[in-house]
Amino acid sequence: MSAPAGWLASAGGAALAAGLELDAVQVGQFMVSRPIVVGALFGLLFADAQQGLILGCCCELLSLASLPLGASLPLNSTIATAVAVLMACGPARLPPAAALPVGFVAGWVHQQIETALRHGRRTLNTAVESSVRERGVVPWRRMTLRNLAQQAAVNIVVMLFWALAAGPALHRLWPHLPAGFVQALNFAWAQAPWMGLGVAFYAFGMRP
Amino acid sequence: MSDAMTPSMQRRLFGRSLLLQAFWSFERMQSLGFAFCLDPWIARCWSSRDDEIREARLRHQEYFNTQPYMASLVIGMVCALEEAAAGATDADRPAKIERLKALKSASAAALAGVGDAMFWGALRPFCAALALTCALALRQQPGKAAACAAGVYLIAHNAPALWLRWRFLRLGYEWKDQIAVRLKSWPGQKAIRALRASGLALALVSGVLLLGAVPAPQRPIGLLALVAALLLSLARVSAYRIYAAAAGAGYLAYLAGWM
Numbered sequence: 001m002s003a004p005a006g007w008l009a010s011a012g013g014a015a016l017a018a019g020l021e022l023d024a025v026q027v028g029q030f031m032v033s034r035p036i037v038v039g040a041l042f043g044l045l046f047a048d049a050q051q052g053l054i055l056g057c058c059c060e061l062l063s064l065a066s067l068p069l070g071a072s073l074p075l076n077s078t079i080a081t082a083v084a085v086l087m088a089c090g091p092a093r094l095p096p097a098a099a100l101p102v103g104f105v106a107g108w109v110h111q112q113i114e115t116a117l118r119h120g121r122r123t124l125n126t127a128v129e130s131s132v133r134e135r136g137v138v139p140w141r142r143m144t145l146r147n148l149a150q151q152a153a154v155n156i157v158v159m160l161f162w163a164l165a166a167g168p169a170l171h172r173l174w175p176h177l178p179a180g181f182v183q184a185l186n187f188a189w190a191q192a193p194w195m196g197l198g199v200a201f202y203a204f205g206m207r208p
Numbered sequence: 209m210s211d212a213m214t215p216s217m218q219r220r221l222f223g224r225s226l227l228l229q230a231f232w233s234f235e236r237m238q239s240l241g242f243a244f245c246l247d248p249w250i251a252r253c254w255s256s257r258d259d260e261i262r263e264a265r266l267r268h269q270e271y272f273n274t275q276p277y278m279a280s281l282v283i284g285m286v287c288a289l290e291e292a293a294a295g296a297t298d299a300d301r302p303a304k305i306e307r308l309k310a311l312k313s314a315s316a317a318a319l320a321g322v323g324d325a326m327f328w329g330a331l332r333p334f335c336a337a338l339a340l341t342c343a344l345a346l347r348q349q350p351g352k353a354a355a356c357a358a359g360v361y362l363i364a365h366n367a368p369a370l371w372l373r374w375r376f377l378r379l380g381y382e383w384k385d386q387i388a389v390r391l392k393s394w395p396g397q398k399a400i401r402a403l404r405a406s407g408l409a410l411a412l413v414s415g416v417l418l419l420g421a422v423p424a425p426q427r428p429i430g431l432l433a434l435v436a437a438l439l440l441s442l443a444r445v446s447a448y449r450i451y452a453a454a455a456g457a458g459y460l461a462y463l464a465g466w467m
Contacts, residue, residue: 028226029276031332031365036339040354050350053343053357060336062447067328070273070320071234075448101455104448121233124240125269132265136258140244144230180462187458187467188451190426191433195454197415198437199447200340203333204408 006091010163013042013090017082018155024078025068026151035059035081042082046089054193055084055096059103061196064203073111073118079155080107083162092167094174097182097189102170106162113154121147212252212291213284213381220248222374225283228276237273242283249287253294264290267309274316275323280373282315284380285387292384307385315387322396327369330400334407335365341410344417 017038024033031037039056043049059081066074084103087094094102124143131138224245231240246268254261274282289308296304339361346353383390415434419427433454440450461467 025232026227026230029229030370031335031362034332034336034361036336036343036361037358040343040358043354044351049354050347053350053354057340057343057357061340062451064333064336065441065447067324069324069328071237101451104451108448118232118234121231122235124231124233125236128240128243129266129269132262132269136262136265138243138247138265140247144227144244147230180459183462183467184455184459187461188455191430191454192451193418194430194433195437195447195450197411197418198434199441199450200333200337200411201408201434201438202441203329204404204411206329 007164007168009046010086010090010092010167011160013045013082013086014159014163015156016045017042017079017086017159018152020082021076021078021155022148022151024076026148033078035063035077038078038081039085042085043089046085048089051088051096052085055088055100055103056081058100058192058196059084061193061200064196065199065206073115075104075107076110076114077107079110079158080104082159083107086159086163087167087170090163090167092171094167094170095186095189097185098170098174100189100192101185102162102166106158106166110155110158113158117151117154213287213378217248217252218374218377221245221283221287221377222280224248225280225373225377228279236269236271238276238279239269239272242272242279243268245279245283246286246290249290253290257294260294267305270309272312272316274320275327277327277369277373278319278323278376279316280376281319281380281383281387282312284377284382285315285384286312286380288381288384311385318388322391326396326400326403330403330407331365331369334403334410335361337407337410337414338364340414341417344414344421347417347421 020033020038020041022033023030036053036056036059039052039054039059040049041052043052043056046052059077063074063077063080066077068074080103082103083106084096084099086092087099087102088096124147128138128143224247228238228241228245231244232238233240243265247265250261250264250268254264268286286308289304289311293301293304293308339357342360343353343357346356379390380387418430422430437447437450440453441447445453458467
């Protein structure tokens with residue numbers, strides 16, 4: 001794939017991830033947003049099924065013990081996986097040892113933005129109550145579309161930042177990183193499936 | 209009682225229940241989503257009584273939170289109780305509405321515990337272990353492995369989850385305030401135990417397949433990482449911090465000249 005076509009594909013992948021992320025909380029919870037599904041899908045899309053699947057499996061296992069209970073908001077594993085696979089299989093071509101931690105950072109950044117969005121939605125309750133008192137009805141269709149569009153727009157902005165801005169920057173930065181730093185990332189990456197299995201064993205014994 | 213939960217109404221409620229968390233906020237959590245789900249039923253129950261419709265719409269703006277799949281049971285139950293309140297005499301109605309609010313709140317809390325254990329604590333890890341086993345078993349054919357892992361995960365999760373979400377709407381409507389009593393005879397705990405045991409067995413199979421997939425010199429350190437991650441998870445350290453700690457250990461090993 002030529003470089004411009006590759007970045008265009010990255011932008012398409014970013015838009016797809018933004019849509020899939022809606023499944024995590026807002027629409028359906030059909031599990032199409034789970035890391036193993038996102039990793040496999042993105043791997044197939046970027047013609048590197050193996051790398052996508054490995055990254056997806058690692059993210060899935062490492063996120064198994066993070067449950068969305070009550071008001072707790074775990075790191076966004078959908079965004080983390082999508083960014084990691086885009087970094088590893090897209091035009092940035094980062095090694096997976098670097099792509100996975102970059103994905104975790106992207107998931108953490110999205111978690112902070114999502115927290116702000118959830119705080120901001122308190123105004124919707126007031127708006128709905130006023131609407132019921134004044135007109136007796138609620139414009140549900142408009143509100144739902146607006147709310148989902150807002151979330152999708154935030155997802156797209158976050159994903160595009162990582163795909164089109166951070167990706168090229170990290171691609172240039174990677175060869176200049178100190179050897180010790182690279183070795184540390186390689187070591188953690190080599191242990192990722194094992195650590196994931198350890199977390200999975202814990203998850204099977206955990207009482208939510 | 210007439211069966212007002214027609215298939216078309218059940219489809220409408222089910223479709224809307226998929227958007228239960230579309231308006232999730234820290235202040236009242238799923239309250240707006242719940243009000244959105246119930247809106248067609250409220251309009252049908254209290255038709256032509258504008259003041260009562262307003263009151264019904266406002267009372268479902270209150271705090272509400274439960275496991276999203278188990279919410280179907282609460283929606284079904286509230287439908288039956290709203291219908292009963294709408295059909296009650298003026299003298300009986302306030303007491304019925306108070307009872308509805310109390311039951312809605314209590315069942316949401318109780319069902320959240322059951323649903324979290326069943327769907328997040330058992331079904332989801334089971335599906336992950338199943339998909340991982342498929343991926344490792346087919347690792348020589350990456351394309352097939354990716355398609356199989358994603359497909360198996362989605363089918364294994366959605367087949368029971370979607371069926372239960374659909375069925376719970378009807379059961380909640382039929383059981384009404386008897387949800388707690390009826391759930392005692394429901395084999396949920398057995399299903400949770402079975403899913404956890406099967407998932408654990410699949411995770412062990414995955415571990416064996418992983419052992420076969422990595423070069424022999426890397427196996428001891430991999431197993432050490434597994435045990436360390438398990439112990440740190442038991443100490444409530446998040447998986448991402450465990451990953452960062454592994455990178456830190458790698459850096460120390462580099463400084464010590466072991467790599």
